[in-house]
Amino acid sequence: MKRQLISSRGNQHFKHLKKLNESPRYRHEVQQTILDGIHLIESYAERFGSPDSVALIQGSDIDKIAPYLNEDTQVLEFPAGLFSEIAPVISPTGILASINIPHLETPENQNCILLLEDIQDPGNLGSILRSASASGVDLVYLSDHCADIWSPKVLRGGQGAHFYLPCIENAVFSDITKAFKGKIFATELTGKSVFKENLKGPVAFIFGNEGNGLQSETIGLAYDSIHIPMEKGIESLNVSAAVSICLYEKYRQENSNV
Amino acid sequence: MKRQLISSRGNQHFKHLKKLNESPRYRHEVQQTILDGIHLIESYAERFGSPDSVALIQGSDIDKIAPYLNEDTQVLEFPAGLFSEIAPVISPTGILASINIPHLETPENQNCILLLEDIQDPGNLGSILRSASASGVDLVYLSDHCADIWSPKVLRGGQGAHFYLPCIENAVFSDITKAFKGKIFATELTGKSVFKENLKGPVAFIFGNEGNGLQSETIGLAYDSIHIPMEKGIESLNVSAAVSICLYEKYRQENSNV
Numbered sequence: 001m002k003r004q005l006i007s008s009r010g011n012q013h014f015k016h017l018k019k020l021n022e023s024p025r026y027r028h029e030v031q032q033t034i035l036d037g038i039h040l041i042e043s044y045a046e047r048f049g050s051p052d053s054v055a056l057i058q059g060s061d062i063d064k065i066a067p068y069l070n071e072d073t074q075v076l077e078f079p080a081g082l083f084s085e086i087a088p089v090i091s092p093t094g095i096l097a098s099i100n101i102p103h104l105e106t107p108e109n110q111n112c113i114l115l116l117e118d119i120q121d122p123g124n125l126g127s128i129l130r131s132a133s134a135s136g137v138d139l140v141y142l143s144d145h146c147a148d149i150w151s152p153k154v155l156r157g158g159q160g161a162h163f164y165l166p167c168i169e170n171a172v173f174s175d176i177t178k179a180f181k182g183k184i185f186a187t188e189l190t191g192k193s194v195f196k197e198n199l200k201g202p203v204a205f206i207f208g209n210e211g212n213g214l215q216s217e218t219i220g221l222a223y224d225s226i227h228i229p230m231e232k233g234i235e236s237l238n239v240s241a242a243v244s245i246c247l248y249e250k251y252r253q254e255n256s257n258v
Numbered sequence: 259m260k261r262q263l264i265s266s267r268g269n270q271h272f273k274h275l276k277k278l279n280e281s282p283r284y285r286h287e288v289q290q291t292i293l294d295g296i297h298l299i300e301s302y303a304e305r306f307g308s309p310d311s312v313a314l315i316q317g318s319d320i321d322k323i324a325p326y327l328n329e330d331t332q333v334l335e336f337p338a339g340l341f342s343e344i345a346p347v348i349s350p351t352g353i354l355a356s357i358n359i360p361h362l363e364t365p366e367n368q369n370c371i372l373l374l375e376d377i378q379d380p381g382n383l384g385s386i387l388r389s390a391s392a393s394g395v396d397l398v399y400l401s402d403h404c405a406d407i408w409s410p411k412v413l414r415g416g417q418g419a420h421f422y423l424p425c426i427e428n429a430v431f432s433d434i435t436k437a438f439k440g441k442i443f444a445t446e447l448t449g450k451s452v453f454k455e456n457l458k459g460p461v462a463f464i465f466g467n468e469g470n471g472l473q474s475e476t477i478g479l480a481y482d483s484i485h486i487p488m489e490k491g492i493e494s495l496n497v498s499a500a501v502s503i504c505l506y507e508k509y510r511q512e513n514s515n516v
Contacts, residue, residue, distance in 0.1 A: 043491065123381055127496035134492035157496070164491045195510045228506065229513070230392035233301065233422045237392055237502065238385035238415070244499035245506045248486065252453045252507075255487070 001066075003075045005058065006082070013076050017055055017086040020098060024148040031101045033150040034086075037093035041068050043160030044099060051097035057083045060094055088152035101150055104166040107138045111202050112250060113180065115173055117218055118145040118209035119239060125149065126157015127240040128207075133161035135247040141171035145209075173206070177221040180204050184223045186214055187242065189235070191225030199250040210239050259324075261333045263316065264340070271334050275313055275344040278356060282406040289359045291408040292344075295351035299326050301418030302357060309355035315341045318352055346410035359408055362424035368396045369460050370508060371438065373431055375476055376403040376467035377497060383407065384415015385498040386465075391419035393505040399429035403467075431464070435479040438462050442481045444472055445500060447493070449483030457508035468497050 006014055019026040020034045027033050035041050035051065044051060045068035053074035054065060062075065069075070078086070087096060114137050119125045125147050132140055147154055149167055177184050182202025185191075206222060208214030213236075219225060228237060228245055237245070264272055277284040278292045285291050293299050293309065302309060303326035311332035312323060320333065327333070336344070345354060372395050377383045383405045390398055405412055407425055435442050440460025443449075464480060466472030471494075477483060486495060486503055495503070 047491065127499055130492055131495055131499045134486075134488035134495055136489045159494070160491055195513075228392075229509070231394045233305070233418055234388055234392035236417070237389055238498060240496060240499055241385055241389045241502035244495065244503050248503045249506075249510075251487070255453075 001069050001071060001073045001075050003077065005077045007079055009082065009085075013053070013055075013074075014078070014082065014086065017076075017096065017098060021086055021088060021152060024151060027101070027148065027150050032098055033101055033155065034088070034152050035097040035099060036088045036095075036152050036156055038065060038095055040155060040160060041065065041095065041097045044068075044097070044163055047163040048099075048102055051099045053098050055083065055086065055096040055098070057094045065095055088156070102163060104164075106166055106168070110138045110180070110182070112137045112247070113176075113204045114140045114243070114247070115143075115171070115176065115204060115206040116140065116146055117143045117173070117206065117214055118212075119207070120145070120147055121210055122147045122151055122153035123157050124210065124238065124240045126154045126159070126161075128243045129154070129158040129161040129165060129167070131240065131244040131247055133158075133165040135244075135251045137165060137247060140165060140167045141173065141176055142167060142169045143173065144170045173218055173221055177204065184221065185226045185246075186219045186222035186224075187227060187246065188214055188219060188225045189227050191227040193229050194226040194246050194249050195229070197224075197226055199253050203250055205243070205246055207239055207243055259327050259329060259331045259333050261335065263335045265337055267340070267343075271311070271313075271332075272336070272340065272344065275334075275354065275356060279344055279346060279410060282409060285359070285406065285408050290356055291359055291413065292346070292410050293355040293357060294346045294353075294410050294414055296323060296353055298413060298418060299323065299353065299355045302326075302355070302421055305421040306357075306360055309357045311356050313341065313344065313354040313356070315352045323353055346414070360421060362422075364424055364426070365396045368438070368440070370395045370505070371434075371462045372398045372501070372505070373401075373429070373434065373462060373464040374398065374404055375401045375431070375464065375472055376470075377465070378403070378405055379468055380405045380409055380411035381415050382468065382496065382498045384412045384417070384419075386501045387412070387416040387419040387423060387425070389498070389502040389505055391416075391423040393502075393509045395423060395505060398423060398425045399431065399434055400425060400427045401431065402428045431476055431479055435462065442479065443484045443504075444477045444480035444482075445485060445504065446472055446477060446483045447485055449485040451487050452484040452504050452507050453487070455482075455484055457511050461508060463501070463504055465497055465501055 050070040308328040
């Protein structure tokens, strides 16, 4: 590894990391993003090898991250004040990595796919990707008003899901549903209970925005509508909870031995 | 209703609302909290009647909230700048209400109870309470390091669950598990699959902190351990997703007609 101490805001590495942290547009332009914390870096390294560069607070113990680096990895050290300007806002861990955004292959076998319309909270989106990957979803499509899946907050919420689960942004749902060979379920309050549906075999689930639910045109793309039964004055669940329940109901139906 | 325009930071109502928004300690001292937005106010009013007072941005349309008020409700109007100082930080809706914290009776019939150890993210906690209420949980116990359930962020995440679901804070878990007549499940990675357990009849679920999971002493209080099966490099789910999956698996087993 190559170590370098950076103490100026004019430094190109500083500017690059700051923009990666702050700007969705820049991330997509350069096709890079930032991983916050050792867990994500470890998860990335297991799948794709060492990151291009890591950034640390000056004086940090480099040993804990050394296993995930190779001789070409750039190690950039920053004084704490400067580091805080490039770190994602919530609970900065003192270790970042910059990586190329991975492009996972679209799988041919699509037994479960997920269509997300305008999911805007990064924490929700990260948690959804995590449950999707864990329950064996093959592919996720996101409409153009979803949060940026490569933002540090969504990555943190995803806890490594991004490195296993192919995701396609800016998707046009009508094209996808037309091509999909399987049942397509929209989720809305007037739907049938998800626990009464046969979810075995190829299924697409469509979930909508946190506040507004699905647009009616999107519901029109589905084979049927489902909902999760609710008691005691509750009208809806958090979208990440709802997605997780539906995906695991499919998982349960298909894995009687789990 | 009685309307009053407030334009000074020295005003007692302004000071009271600001402290309710910011200080868990003050909320517990005065046993009041703040509801942010029309949906929560509506949900509260349906259950307990009109709130003591509502706060609006000066010039707001009062008609949309009028159905939930009565002749004794104080309507406090603030210039936008002052209002922003008393409003919870994320997406302030321009309408707040201050209410007495309701105390719901502990139900005698406890078919499903939930024990939450050190759940610290307000969004997660709110979402958990929402899923718990929706799936028919009778009672929730929270350890003393959980987020304050009466904070505006947890209330927003709960979407009204707080008004239906009895919650007991600062609970000592060993007392509760000793007294509980039913199966007690701790959730940990080495547990059995939740989908293989018989969850019918009285069950207590114990869930742990977002980062650290359950303390080993807490696991020792349980009858058995369960986990949710996971694929593709994911080691754990978001705690709110995990809680929702487990609660709805019990719900599904007990409601074959849903």
